[in-house]
Amino acid sequence: MSSIALPQSEPMTGLPPKVTVYEVGPRDGLQNERDTVPTQVKAQFIRRLLDAGLETVETTSFVHPRWVPQLADASELLADLDEVGRSPLRPVLVPNERGLDRAMEADVEAVAIFGSATEAFAQKNLGRSREESVEMFAPVVKRSQDAGMWVRAYVSMCFGDPWEGPVPVDRVADACAELMDLGCDQLSVGDTIGTGTPGHVEALLAALEQRGIGMDRIGVHFHDTYGQALSNTLTALRAGVSVVDASTGGLGGCPYAKSATGNLATEDLVWMLNGAGVETGLDLDKLVATSVWMAQQLGKPSASRVVKALSGA
Template sequence: MPPEVGLPSRHRVPGLPERVTVYEVGARDGLQAEAVPVPTAAKVRMIRELLAAGLPMVEATSFVSPRWIPQLADAPEVVAGLAEAGLDLARHPVLVPNDRGLDRALEAGAGALAVFVSATETFARRNLNMERWEAVEAAQKVTERGALEGRPVRGYVSMVFGDPWEGPVAPGQVAEVARALLDAGCYEVSLGDTIGVGTPGHVGAVVDAVVAAGVPRERLALHLHDTYGQALANVYAGLLAGVETFDASVGGIGGCPYAGSATGNLATEDLLWMLTGLGVETGVDLDAAMRAGLAVTTLLGRPSPSRVVQALRPN
């Protein structure tokens, strides 16, 4: 029998951050496209287990129209469940698409918010039913109102590295939108590779363009999909570019329901394995995160797509 595999050996690479933040999106982005209904209690349990594993931020849900995403129709109940558990709701942002979503989130007692826009025109029309800059202006209004209500707001930019209808996206186009979210008051802007077409050099070029537009590196995050197997390579490029926050979804679940070529998010377990090997601190217990992810994929009735889970828990 081979020896039991533990954590990878640590080998620091000069120039990389000593510590990064893993921003967990599984309960929202991971579940939003799932057809199998997940009970509210299971969602709350998932979030609590991820928090207990050491993840500092666990995005909870989205206050989108239930007609758009039935899986997240229980958003008020999820927030209520977290509050009943005595959790700090500022560590569990909720995504809001518009003023109506913000109204519902505030009524439910949400403690932190997230808004999203598109770097491209076509995706903005298909996803948000608005022109690109109309969507940016709507997100700015939500952000400004959220700030007045004392809720920190995170911004997402979708289709940063490519769009299935428009093709390649100019880094400068991304930079304009990212800067607009920052100026509106977002404390952080997450750059999303919605269809997973980014490669390491592209990541560096986009980060440099956004920073040149006036967005500090420390206020940037990367949200990477693994459609073409590039997510971890792109994380490494992001680390070299000075990014210190990375979005991930436990078990690698999720994808964008409005972009047919978008497959699963970067698996939290795979990200943690690589960061551990690089000697980059996260404060997250890999084994505990893995257990939380297995509970979710079991509930969904399929094996985890995480390569680390497949290696360490083959059965």
Template structure:
């Protein structure tokens, strides 16, 4: 395969990036961040989740955030995470037009994260998929631990392919493959993507890399040559890895955009405005902005 002419960046900072912050981030700050991300040209933005506030207090304001955001601008999708039918119904009531469900390729991680086996978690998503299809709401799927589990260690590519295939069968338009602990290498990522591509077309796949091991950009670069053309990233590298305290978490959107530009691959992202969004949220959180990419 050859490199794609264009890569779509899915911005996960407002949800995945902020959900582990130790202090509650005001809704006004989230609105300011999302507005800047839209202005930077990002057309897919995860804005929140409809999980229990007891589990993720940072996302408790998602219904109010959705109300204040209003309909997404033309050509832009605001995505939200939902864990089950109840979460989906709340998201639908708030006007969501894209919802995401999340599974794992590791049985132990699934039990620890959602208190259910992989099979049971997928069963929970069936009514979500049915509701989304009936309402014309786009469905996205996540698979965690695709390149390693904090409890089980290495994860077989066939296990990832099985979960991804089952999510595709449920109706997920796109499936994001998450290196949850940043344990991957280009070699292990290529083997995993090859296995998944036997079940799900590469154009329906996205990469969601954590930079814990400092290999996220290398992994993305390698997998672009295998037909993957969607990459999740987080502005300013928001979001640490809870299994590696102090280590980097989500790969920074600024770094991915800069790498793709150097490779001659279009993203539609204005890097100066993206950097401004990074400075805005870094300032709001009392941190230094990310170094220039």
């Protein structure tokens, strides 16, 4: 391990005092892995993340196994986790009502739906138009709310689409508003292929605020394809966002968009926030150790620069 365990902390103005890291490694991080990760390894991964101080951890997805084989063991994983996996802080992704049925059978208390800002990705990911996908999600959200569950709405391709190219900011804001109008508690704005830049982030957040979606209801989800994830995150924090999606070790991608590389690494985010004097409640040493361990399970090095620096990998 490096002798420099933490950055020098110099408080930065204009940032929230505390940031909630929404950990997506077990779901979004692992979903694109070709080799099957054993259920017991996934469960240990989640327990290690919780031990490192992470509170909100998205554990798995109830999508059909044909589409995401890696997460076919969702029910088994939640059974292994038992009480640890049943909390408003342990969301699972549900693509439709059948997925919601399975989530309810597992007694989960929080779910996430996954929409799109573009027609092309809606067809690729959901097999239907954007309008039809909203219609599909409406009963999912209503039933979830009636059951007292917390609901998150992901919107993908908010900063560019590999099939459609640039996506107008107003169109993205409209797509986000459509899902939030269903009654979702939180919106995650996704840069699925990592093409966003700070000015673009600033413009979209302003457009969302104009549509009545406050920064207190928004999380940001950046991929680091072009090395912009941290700068985009800093822009969002300065705009008032305080929830940031990240994946331990920088794991992740998208099975339907091959240009989507890894998520923002949790360790890289925590290093930046520690240096800026922002509280996260996370133990960086434990996160790094977990990433090193997970890299060994997957047989490939961690993509996180902080993990590489601190572990000597």
